[in-house]
Amino acid sequence: MYLSIIGDGIQSKNIQNIIKRIKDIKIQFILSRKKVGKVGKVGNVYTKNINDLLNSKIIYICVPPKLNIQILKRLYNLNYKNLI
Numbered sequence: 070m071y072l073s074i075i076g077d078g079i080q081s082k083n084i085q086n087i088i089k090r091i092k093d094i095k096i097q098f099i100l101s102r103k104k105v106g107k108v109g110k111v112g113n114v115y116t117k118n119i120n121d122l123l124n125s126k127i128i129y130i131c132v133p134p135k136l137n138i139q140i141l142k143r144l145y146n147l148n149y150k151n152l153i
Contacts, residue, residue, distance in 0.1 A: 071097040073122040075140055076131035077115070084129055097125050119143060127152045 072094050074081050081099065088094055100122060101115045119140075122128055128144065130137055130153065144153060 070094050070127070071125045072127040072129060073098040073100065073125035074129045074131060075100040075119075075122070077101040077103065078131060080131040084131060094127075098122055120147065123147060123149055125151065129153075 070093060072088060074084055074096060077099055085096060085099075088096055098114055098116050098121050100117070100119060102117065116122075128149070128151070130140055132140065141153065
């Protein structure tokens with residue numbers, strides 16, 4: 070199962086460390102404003118395009134509350150049907 074993370078701060082790093090321990094879940098994309106196109110230590114791909122996340126079964130949001138609502142609205146408008 071593929072999971073994507075929105076945000077690249079401390080909370081995101083904590084989630085990445087937890088996910089590394091679970092064999093059945095892999096991180097597909099990390100949505101970031103700064104590290105676009107970069108590949109992380111575990112092979113995670115950083116992207117700036119929210120459409121890349123739509124194939125993930127789960128999207129974990131690790132951003133401040135103001136951005137959180139904007140991202141939820143955007144995912145809703147893109148008809149994302151899986152878990153957030």
